[in-house]
Amino acid sequence: MVTISGRSNPAWVGLVLAQPWVMPLARLALVSAYLIGGIDKVLHFNDAISEQAHFGLHPAALWAVLAIAVEIFGSLCVIFRRFTWFGAGGLGVLTVVAMLVANDFWNHIGAARFMALNSFFEHLGLIAALVLATVLSDSQHEI
Known part of the structure; x- marks a missing residue:
């Protein structure tokens, strides 16, 4: 077994x-x-631009440019471990906005509510993963 911070993992997982x-x-x-x-x-x-307008975000062109900048620059920050907190934070905020405007399960019923609810919580899990990536980026170990 490989032990890290008092937690045990099977040796093959560590490998x-x-x-x-x-x-x-x-x-x-x-x-x-x-x-x-x-x-x-x-x-x-x-x-x-049409996507942003569809979700009621105006001016749509500005929101499209902001989304592009955050999605590309934020992703590169996380991938290359440079300003991970900034990139992951931007992606997290973008995801919260998307959750609130595109996954508004409280405004739906039936199958549409079910799908929006699932997507909402999948996005919440993604935000949690971005938080973990930020925390781990400060560790002494390569992540």
């Missing part, structure tokens, strides 16, 4: 986590939806 590619890949996976979303918004800017 997998010790591989130099695991944590960079985990950081990339964590922010992949944001990075791809930001790039897609750049490539289809008019659609990005």
Whole structure:
């Protein structure tokens, strides 16, 4: 068993986590939806504006530019462990806004409520993962 901070993990888990590619890949996976979303918004800017308008965010072009900047720059901060607190914080705030405007389960009924509720809490879990990435970025160990 591998023991870290009084917690025990099976030795094979420690071996997998010790591989130099695991944590960079985990950081990339964590922010992949944001990075791809930001790039897609750049490539289809008019659609990005329409998306913001659809959710009632005005001026829509300004919100689209802000979303692109946060999604791309924030993702790069997390991936490269530079200003992780800033990048993850920006992505977290963007996610809260998205949760409130796009996953407003309290305004739906039936299947639409079910889907919005699930998405709301999936996004909440993503925010928690961004918090953990920020905390771990301050650790002495490579994450």
